[in-house]
Amino acid sequence: MHIIDIIEKKKNGFALSKDEIEYFIKGIVTEDEEKKIPEYQTSALLMAIYFQSMTSEETAYLTNAMVQSGERVDLSEIEGIKVDKHSTGGVADTTTLILAPLVAACGAPVSKMSGRGLGHTGGTLDKLESIEGFNVIQTIDNFKKIVNKTKISVIGQSGNLAPADKKLYSLRDVTGTVNSIPLIASSIMSKKIAAGCDALVLDVKTGNGSFLGEISEAERLAHAMVNLGKAAGIETRAIISDMNQPLGKAIGNALEVKEAIDVLNGSKDSERLKAVALELGSLMLKLAKIADEKTAKAMLQKAIDDGSGIAKLKEMVIAQGGNPDVIDNPSLLPTAKNIIELKSDKSGYINSMDTKSLGRAAALLGAGREELTDIIDHAVGYVMECELGEHINAGDTLCAIHYNDNRNLEDAMSLIKNSIHIEKSKNKKSKKLIYKII
């Protein structure tokens, strides 16, 4: 078998065989110099896959080969049906911090491995690290113990899971081959399958703040992932949710933790964020066989009302070494030295937002990173005070910016202003939040 023949085959639009895909993935991770596939051939194949796509069989072979390229976590010691959740990434998407404690409070074990923020998107690990002492690095043994005891733990991806995906992803990132449905689907699902969950709920984002703009593409991605999950024996559901504006109000790590605490305490200020969290949470409860969907939503709301959700978050913080006082008193979270309100120059309707740029503006303030090695400032970010469809007057506050140094402040402010499009007449675009449940 030769990689050049595999590239030509895909380039010419043919489906690759299981053997060919396994040969490719083994060639990526091998240490044997003779068998190693050079990056220039890998990237050529990735670009050919971008153009010619992959059948569902090929995508399943690819996913499986990536799972096989590393370890697979065994979570069988955790009692109950372990349901994981994954979002394809967006701005102000703090659903995990809300739904994980609620689902756990309702009795389903939540053993979640999360990621870090990159580019315009945030990451749950960074948010949790805003809590003084909170340790996202745990051994798998400890992780299992915590979940068995408290029903909840959120940690960083541990061990050598799907190393082929890691190599492929870092190459895709610099070769323009990120937005390919089979490549995204296999990347996400290989990590989730290797992480050892029993069931999985996916939040596939659509809109200008997501990696896939079109709803039709998001739908194809969702179906691809649901099929991959099922093929691996993992019951998988997906929702397609809107990312044409930040989901929550807060963008920035500590600010988002505070918003999550507020929602768990019953705040009604973050309607959209809460709605998506409850939708995903109820699917999780359903897959965990705790309740049917309707009962599930009521159960989750009850966990807010009776305080069991926020208590569960506190339990997790304690179990992972964090300062539990932060949960009772969010003002103990890191705070920025300065707050400035950004005012609107114009009057009119907010007809659209460039959501990706809104995410980048937070990164400019120091809340996010361009490279995985960048250091972030947990305190900074901003809190939106407007949303799509709203009428606004010149002089009204668009958002409150929390910043520590003003190096990029002006750039961030003008980026935010330019990303919120205010027009005289209101457009009639639908403002749907959840497009589909799959």
Place this chain on the structure above:
Amino acid sequence: MHIIDIIEKKKNGFALSKDEIEYFIKGIVTEDEEKKIPEYQTSALLMAIYFQSMTSEETAYLTNAMVQSGERVDLSEIEGIKVDKHSTGGVADTTTLILAPLVAACGAPVSKMSGRGLGHTGGTLDKLESIEGFNVIQTIDNFKKIVNKTKISVIGQSGNLAPADKKLYSLRDVTGTVNSIPLIASSIMSKKIAAGCDALVLDVKTGNGSFLGEISEAERLAHAMVNLGKAAGIETRAIISDMNQPLGKAIGNALEVKEAIDVLNGSKDSERLKAVALELGSLMLKLAKIADEKTAKAMLQKAIDDGSGIAKLKEMVIAQGGNPDVIDNPSLLPTAKNIIELKSDKSGYINSMDTKSLGRAAALLGAGREELTDIIDHAVGYVMECELGEHINAGDTLCAIHYNDNRNLEDAMSLIKNSIHIEKSKNKKSKKLIYKII
């Protein structure tokens, strides 16, 4: 400017600007580690170009940037209009060895830089090196002196011509991005423009022994190259000729030199080879303003009939250090130890040949190379004794194989046999030799 943005732009089907293409080419050849574009990004861009192609403007920018990446030979010291000739590569394509002496004998200076064989195709330099002592490596100064004195010299590409093309080509070869019209056109034309000719005749091959199978593709390539030549101030003509069977009878270096000598001596055995050589030669004489096309063909025939062509070949051999006796007595060429006749198993019509495999069979015998560093055996190869459309009986000779060791003999024999398709009824496919003159 970032290469990732250039990749995305091409991937999404947009035309690249002159600046972007120059940035890319400079990034390929630079020694500056910070500005160097890694091969994995280059190959991703090449694959994107394969799928999205390039406009004629982009192709011209690319060609020009590759010319600028290295030296440009100045041949102005050679008197007269210097016409070069290039073939896109085929099997048993010995036209250069026939037309170069004939054109020179008719008074046009022939200053030709040639290449080596690779894969299933042969190369003029390898053929010339079958002649004892013949030196294809000459300084540019010597090259000019030889052409001014004898009107003819054929040497290897000298100096640092289009180094960007060299890098791109070696990457295309291993990443499945060879058969892209803008990439082929710019690769050929950048080298030809840098080599300093005044006018150029191209032989674009079509059929199963060529790099581009379809006539329509060959035509697009021919037009692309003619336009690039004109844009660079080089009058350029092209023919599209058939490569659905070997052009000459001999496949293998010394065997092809002998066939060329035979044609120059008036042999009528190699009709197709001679016809293509005279067609190309007459275009060269026309571009050199020696004659119009009709007169040109008669002049070339006269140079065969009066022996001035073969005398010119001898002059070149002497000027480049070769043994001139070889021209009078081709049995002085290297000969293989053994000759075996390959017989047909079947009776019927030769309806098609797999020409690429026929070229590979010669390489298997040692006449060609897989890698540019492979050492070849000038003596070996085979001489076809049949052609397309012919009726043949079981037991008739298909070809005479000249070989030195029998390591790959059986493989080569069965490859040749399987590549000559004999069927009961004669097919009516046209057996055109020259499809078009552009």
